[in-house]
Amino acid sequence: xxxxxxxxxxxxxxxxxxxxxxxxxxxxxxxxxxxxxxxxxxxxxxxxxxxxxxxxxxxxxxxxxxxxxxxxxxxxxxxxxxxxxxxxxxxxxxxxxxxxxxxxxxxxxxxxxxxxxxxxxxxxxxxxxxxxxxxxxxxxxxxxxxxxxxxxxxxxxxxxxxxxxxxxxxxxxxxxxxxxxxxxxxxxxxxxxxxxxxxxxxxxxxxxxxxxxxxxxxxxxxxxxxxxxxxxxxxxxxxxxxxxxxxxxxxxxxxxxxxxxxxxxxxxxxxxxxxxxxxxxxxxxxxxxxxxxxxxxxxxxxxxxxxxxxxxxxxxxxxxxxxxxxxxxxxxxxxxxxxxxxxx
Amino acid sequence: xxxxxxxxxxxxxxxxxxxxxxxxxxxxxxxxxxxxxxxxxxxxxxxxxxxxxxxxxxxxxxxxxxxxxxxxxxxxxxxxxxxxxxxxxxxxxxxxxxxxxxxxxxxxxxxxxxxxxxxxxxxxxxxxxxxxxxxxxxxxxxxxxxxxxxxxxxxxxxxxxxxxxxxxxxxxxxxxxxxxxxxxxxxxxxxxxxxxxxxxxxxxxxxx
Ligand code: SF4
Numbered sequence: 001x002x003x004x005x006x007x008x009x010x011x012x013x014x015x016x017x018x019x020x021x022x023x024x025x026x027x028x029x030x031x032x033x034x035x036x037x038x039x040x041x042x043x044x045x046x047x048x049x050x051x052x053x054x055x056x057x058x059x060x061x062x063x064x065x066x067x068x069x070x071x072x073x074x075x076x077x078x079x080x081x082x083x084x085x086x087x088x089x090x091x092x093x094x095x096x097x098x099x100x101x102x103x104x105x106x107x108x109x110x111x112x113x114x115x116x117x118x119x120x121x122x123x124x125x126x127x128x129x130x131x132x133x134x135x136x137x138x139x140x141x142x143x144x145x146x147x148x149x150x151x152x153x154x155x156x157x158x159x160x161x162x163x164x165x166x167x168x169x170x171x172x173x174x175x176x177x178x179x180x181x182x183x184x185x186x187x188x189x190x191x192x193x194x195x196x197x198x199x200x201x202x203x204x205x206x207x208x209x210x211x212x213x214x215x216x217x218x219x220x221x222x223x224x225x226x227x228x229x230x231x232x233x234x235x236x237x238x239x240x241x242x243x244x245x246x247x248x249x250x251x252x253x254x255x256x257x258x259x260x261x262x263x264x265x266x267x268x269x270x271x272x273x274x275x276x277x278x279x280x281x282x283x284x285x286x287x288x289x290x291x292x293x294x295x296x297x298x299x300x301x302x303x304x305x306x307x308x309x310x311x312x313x314x315x316x317x318x319x320x321x322x323x324x325x326x327x328x329x330x331x332x333x334x335x336x337x338x339x340x341x342x343x344x
Numbered sequence: 345x346x347x348x349x350x351x352x353x354x355x356x357x358x359x360x361x362x363x364x365x366x367x368x369x370x371x372x373x374x375x376x377x378x379x380x381x382x383x384x385x386x387x388x389x390x391x392x393x394x395x396x397x398x399x400x401x402x403x404x405x406x407x408x409x410x411x412x413x414x415x416x417x418x419x420x421x422x423x424x425x426x427x428x429x430x431x432x433x434x435x436x437x438x439x440x441x442x443x444x445x446x447x448x449x450x451x452x453x454x455x456x457x458x459x460x461x462x463x464x465x466x467x468x469x470x471x472x473x474x475x476x477x478x479x480x481x482x483x484x485x486x487x488x489x490x491x492x493x494x495x496x497x498x499x500x501x502x503x504x505x506x507x508x509x510x511x512x513x514x515x516x517x518x519x520x521x522x523x524x525x526x527x528x529x530x531x532x533x534x535x536x537x538x539x540x541x542x543x544x545x546x547x548x549x550x551x552x
Contacts, residue, residue, distance in 0.1 A: 089507050113545045114545075150548060310528065
């Protein structure tokens with residue numbers, strides 16, 4: 001129950017993924033690199049120019065496993081989904097509740113609360129751990145500001161006000177993350193706020209990549225429970241944007257992505273050699289860096305946590321699925337409000 | 345689902361186990377494969393292959409399609425025996441232990457009602473075959489069972505037309521239910537924990 005099925009990430013350019021008996025076989029330049037039984041694979045994620053045989057696509061679709069195509073940078077491109085998923089009654093309810101301003105506001109409020117609390121927890125912990133008293137004071141100040149944002153979010157009267165509170169809080173939070181980086185690593189990993197696409201420093205490049213991975217998992221989770229990933233509550237609907245996946249992602253950003261980024265930097269698992277700077281200033285993880293991050297990401301997802309509402313141990317990678325289900329239950333009126341995941 | 349859509353016979357069994365399970369599968373189209381695999385593939389490989397054979401003068405139909413327009417039911421019988429003396433005798437295969445007799449009987453009775461309408465002849469008895477013990481238990485299709493079939497079908501139809509999912513039972517049944525993960529019965533039932541977590545949501549309390 002609640003097992004975390006493996007995601008098979010294929011990153012080598014020109015690799016060929018195909019079906020051989022009941023296994024997925026990956027060839028690079030006509031040589032076998034990997035072969036895994038199909039029943040160990042929950043989904044296949046391909047970065048950039050990876051070829052996939054039609055026979056493998058059919059099997060994945062038949063078995064309700066997804067095939068996801070990402071850009072080399074990790075940005076979402078496309079997804080192949082079999083006929084199983086989809087619950088029209090749930091989607092109808094979702095569309096009704098997204099149109100219900102009161103409902104949308106409360107759901108968005110819960111999402112923001114989850115995000116703020118989890119971001120704050122990261123800073124509080126960092127403040128406790130830093131030996132530098134000036135930095136400790138600064139981190140504590142930002143944590144206090146986030147607590148104030150939380151109080152403001154609790155009384156925001158509309159979505160715009162709520163988004164304003166969140167934007168302000170995010171600026172403070174990202175402004176502080178730099179002091180969570182070990183002093184020795186700061187020369188290479190300076191983060192002065194979050195720069196949106198495209199990333200202009202290594203820290204942002206790392207965060208962007210991790211958010212893409214997280215986003216992809218959130219989207220899968222929503223599709224699995226039958227919610228429409230494009231129809232959000234906090235994030236406005238825009239063509240081509242998976243607004244609900246962005247909503248679901250919020251509570252996990254600091255827990256799954258930011259923490260992992262900091263760990264990779266602070267333990268020197270990533271260095272400047274894992275990034276490439278492109279002409280014009282854009283910074284991207286290179287092939288080696290991506291491999292390191294994906295491995296760490298997979299390991300992180302296996303870590304066990306206790307879910308406060310379910311009261312049971314789960315791999316943390318399953319939590320987006322659990323939360324997507326809670327979202328579905330909220331939309332269907334079986335729960336009076338959404339409860340974001342807050343680690344104990 | 346409109347009122348005229350036939351209800352699968354399997355829905356009766358699901359409903360008898362837990363109305364929510366029935367709703368999750370037949371209303372929300374939850375992935376029910378686990379349930380069917382749990383029914384014991386080995387047993388069903390035997391009876392899922394359509395066809396018939398003669399055994400000591402008895403014609404045996406396997407995986408026989410069934411329907412009943414009067415009740416709006418549709419489905420399949422594992423096995424139906426046609427005896428030389430005219431008796432029609434459905435046999436439902438069950439695997440494993442811990443089955444509730446009553447649920448099996450309702451499903452068998454529903455099959456009997458289908459056969460009666462299809463063939464225009466009374467079906468007075470059927471049997472449940474337990475694969476694990478290789479025992480056959482004969483069941484009389486009583487008027488009480490017939491009424492239960494009617495009531496269950498009506499209840500399912502009401503649920504399907506209303507589109508409302510029944511609440512979780514959250515009892516011993518859930519432990520053996522393969523939809524547990526989708527259903528989350530304990531989480532939904534834990535209103536106190538929900539309330540507590542909700543109250544916590546906008547509060548910040550730190551150990552420091
Ligand atoms: S988990 Fe329990 S409540 Fe949910 S469908 Fe199964 S038996 Fe019913």
